[in-house]
Amino acid sequence: MVDKEIVDTVLKKFLSDPRHPGYLNRPEYAHLQERNKEIYMSSCWLKSHWSWDKARAYTANFLDDSKRYMICGLPYQVSVREGLLMRSQLEDEFSEQDFNFLTFQTEMECLWYGDDGDNLFRYDDINKRRKIKNAFYPLKFYNDKIKVPDLA
Secondary structure, three states: OOOHHHHHHHHHHHHHHOOOHHHOOHHHHHEEEEEOOOOOOOOOOOOHHHHHHHHHHHHHHHHOOOOOOOOOOHHHHHHHOOOOOOOHHHHHHHHOOOOHHHHHHHHHHHOOOOOOOOOOOOHHHHHHOOOOOOOOOOHHOOOOOOOOOOOO
């Protein structure tokens, strides 16, 4: 949820100086100099967020053998297989009345949420308009303290 501008202008600036352990001063270890790394850890979220574009760019670079990029997703099946999460716990969670499948997909299945670009209406355009700035309520909710707006 961090703004991309903060990542680019503040956090990436800390990558300027690689670490200097003492053994690198010896000629036989000079070739072991390591480059600084960027590590992002997050749940998947909206495809409209900058992190979706970053994940796609990392995937493209990961597939290029000349570059040193890595990207991976760890869905809930890994936790179940390794014994870190019990299947019965997930089944109970699925059966709850207020279970939110969309949230589960983004948090536990490594699936991004949003449109694929071929939609008639883009998710971003619709989502921006979901919040009403000025709502008009039925007249029975207004009293002497609240004035009915003039529509003229």
